[in-house]
Amino acid sequence: MEPKEVNKNLSEQAKKVLFEKGTEAPFSGEYVDTDEQGMYTCANCGNPLFSSETKFHSGTGWPSFDQALPGAVEFHEDVTHGMHRTEVVCAKCGAHLGHVFNDGPAETTGKRFCINSVCLDLEKNQSAGENK
Numbered sequence: 001m002e003p004k005e006v007n008k009n010l011s012e013q014a015k016k017v018l019f020e021k022g023t024e025a026p027f028s029g030e031y032v033d034t035d036e037q038g039m040y041t042c043a044n045c046g047n048p049l050f051s052s053e054t055k056f057h058s059g060t061g062w063p064s065f066d067q068a069l070p071g072a073v074e075f076h077e078d079v080t081h082g083m084h085r086t087e088v089v090c091a092k093c094g095a096h097l098g099h100v101f102n103d104g105p106a107e108t109t110g111k112r113f114c115i116n117s118v119c120l121d122l123e124k125n126q127s128a129g130e131n132k
């Protein structure tokens with residue numbers, strides 16, 4: 001599936017990553033060290049992708065998750081740049097999000113979804129704390 005632009009408010013950098021499979025500079029992204037609770041959605045189409053519950057600090061400089069929401073993403077073989085990697089794309093709009101690696105936390109899934117901040121929007125969980 002060819003990614004199609006839906007969000008007309010995307011930055012030039014976001015477009016480069018989402019539609020040309022670019023990579024943002026490590027430690028440059030808005031959500032690298034974010035601990036806020038909520039749902040990470042596709043910056044292009046708004047599809048819910050990752051829960052903040054699955055986010056962890058990988059030290060790589062990109063937001064990292066140990067799993068995606070069921071059915072939220074699709075995987076493609078990526079053999080560019082002399083590497084054999086698995087690309088992660090949005091299942092709804094086909095936009096590039098990042099890659100998934102098998103060196104994540106062993107106590108959960110063992111996966112590390114390495115996702116560009118610029119591909120994500122965080123919808124903060126407004127109800128957090130209400131039940132306390």
Ligand SMILES: [Zn+2]
Nearest residue numbers: 042045090093
């Ligand atoms: Zn999308």
